[in-house]
C-alpha cells in the first residue's frame with residue numbers, strides 16, 4: 001500500500017495515498033465537520049461546503065471531502081479563515097431550513113444539528129425567503145419533508161447504488177432545487193420499493209419512516225389485547241441506540257423493555273421464521289418433484305416483492321407463495337393462538353417490531369390487509385428506531401434491564417435457523433438445513449452452510465440432495481438481484497433456489513435500523529458502514545450457535561402447531577393462513 005507523508009495542524013502523519021483529506025484526517029483522529037460526504041465516497045457531491053480546510057498546494061480553501069492528500073501536504077483545519085467559512089456554510093444551509101428541532105423525530109441523530117453545534121452556527125445570519133416545501137406522507141412507509149432537505153444527494157446515491165433504479169433525483173435549479181421522485185411526485189406514484197435505504201442515509205429529518213407509535217399507544221389506551229413480536233435483526237442493532245457496542249445482541253433486554261412498555265405478550269418472530277422454512281422448504285421440494293416453476297425465489301422481503309411486482313411482473317411465478325414470517329405469525333396469533341386462549345381475535349392487536357420500514361407497507365398490501373377472517377395479520381409495524389424512541393420516552397434504563405425470555409407460551413420456541421433470517425444468506429442456509437434433512441434423512445453435517453455466508457452482493461453454492469447436485473444463489477440489493485433475474489428471463493438461470501433480500505446485506509441493514517453515524521465516531525475506520533454490518537451479522541450467527549435447536553424442523557412448538565392445527569406443511573389450512581399472491585404493478589414511469 002502506497003503511503004504519503006502529510007501534516008495536520010503541524011503534526012506529521014503517514015496515510016494511504018488516494019484518500020481524501022477528510023478521510024485521512026479521520027484516520028488520524030480529526031473529525032472535520034461534513035454533511036454531503038458519506039460512507040467512504042458513496043456520496044461525494046462536494047456541495048455543502050461544510051468541510052472546508054486549508055491545504056498547501058491548493059488555492060484558497062478546499063472541500064476536504066473531495067480533495068486528495070498528496071506527499072508533503074500540510075493541512076490546517078483550525079485557521080480562523082477555515083473556521084469562519086465552515087460556520088458560514090452551515091448558517092447558509094440553516095437559513096433555508098425548517099428548524100423545528102424539538103418536534104423533529106431525527107433530532108437525536110440529526111447530523112445538521114450536530115454540525116451546527118460544532119461550528120458554532122449563529123441564528124438567522126442569512127434571512128430571506130425559503131424554498132417552497134413539499135410534504136409527502138401518502139405512503140404507509142416514508143415521509144418526505146423538503147423543508148428539511150439540505151440537497152446533499154446521499155439518498156440519490158444510495159437508491160442508485162443499492163437498487164440501480166434511481167427513484168430519487170435533483171429537480172429544478174438554484175433556489176428552487178429539490179430532491180425527490182421524478183417531477184416531484186409522491187413516492188406513492190413512483191416505482192419506489194419502499195426499502196427505506198434513503199431514510200437510513202439522510203442526515204436530517206427530510207426523509208423519515210412514517211411512525212406508528214401513536215397507533216400502538218391508542219390500542220393500549222383502548223384496552224386491546226396488544227401483543228408484540230420482534231424480528232431477528234432487531235436484537236442485533238437495538239443496543240446501538242443505547243450506546244452499547246455495535247454487534248451486541250440484546251434479546252433479553254429488548255424483551256424486558258417490551259414487557260415494561262405494557263405489551264401483554266412478547267413473542268419472537270423467529271418462531272415464524274421456522275414456520276416459513278417448513279412451508280417454503282416443502283414448496284421447493286414439491287416444485288422439484290412435480291416439475292414446478294424453478295428457480296424458486298424466497299418471498300420474505302417486501303422490498304424485493306415490490307421490486308418484482310414493478311420490474312419483473314412477467315416472472316412472478318418464480319416467487320414462493322409464502323407470506324413473510326411476521327405476517328405468518330400474525331395469522332397464527334389471530335387464529336390458533338386466540339382460539340387456544342379464548343381471546344376474541346377482534347380484540348387482539350398485533351405489533352411487529354421490524355428492522356424494515358417496508359413492512360409498514362407490506363401489512364396493508366391488498367392481499368394481506370384483510371386476510372384472516374377479514375382482519376389484517378398485523379395491525380402496526382414499528383421499526384427498531386421507533387422501538388428505541390418508545391423505550392427512551394418511557395424512562396426505562398435499557399442497559400440496566402435484566403435479560404428476560406420471550407413469553408413461554410404455545411408459540412415460544414425459535415431455532416438458530418430462525419435467528420439467521422436477519423442476514424443475507426440466512427434464509428437460504430436455514431432452508432438447506434431442513435431440505436437436506438427431509439431428503440437425506442439426516443442432519444446436514446456441521447449444520448452451517450458456508451457458501452450462503454458473507455456480505456457479498458451475490459453468492460452462489462451447491463448442495464447435493466439424493467445424489468443430485470443443485471445450484472443455489474443469494475442476492476441482496478436489487479442491483480444484484482437484477483443480474484439473477486435477467487438470467488431467469490433469458491432462460492439461462494442455472495439455479496434451483498434463490499434467496500433475494502431488498503436491502504444490501506439483508507435485514508441487519510434494513511431501512512428501520514439505527515442510523516450508522518460516522519460523524520459520531522471520530523476515530524473509527526472510514527469503512528464504518530461495512531463494519532457495522534459485519535458486527536451485526538456476527539451477533540446473529542452467535543445467537544444461532546447458542547441456540548438449543550438449530551434447524552427449523554426441530555422446533556418443538558412448530559411440530560405441535562402442525563400436529564394440533566395445520567396438519568402438515570402446505571396443507572389446505574396452511575395455504576389459507578400462511579401463503580399469498582402477487583400482482584404485476586404499473587410503474588408510473
Ligand code: SF4
Pocket residue numbers: 097098099100101102104105106107108110111112113148203204205206
Ligand atoms: S432535521 Fe435536524 S436541524 Fe432540521 S429540524 Fe430536524 S433536528 Fe432540527
Ligand code: SF4
Pocket residue numbers: 142158159163167168191192193194195196197198199
Ligand atoms: S425507499 Fe428505497 S427504492 Fe424508494 S427511494 Fe428510498 S432507497 Fe429508493
Ligand code: SF4
Pocket residue numbers: 148149150151152153154155156179201202203204206207
Ligand atoms: S432528502 Fe435527505 S439525503 Fe436526500 S438530499 Fe435531502 S437531506 Fe440529503
Ligand code: FES
Pocket residue numbers: 033034035036037045046047048049050051052063064065066
Ligand atoms: S462534506 Fe465536503 S462539501 Fe459537503
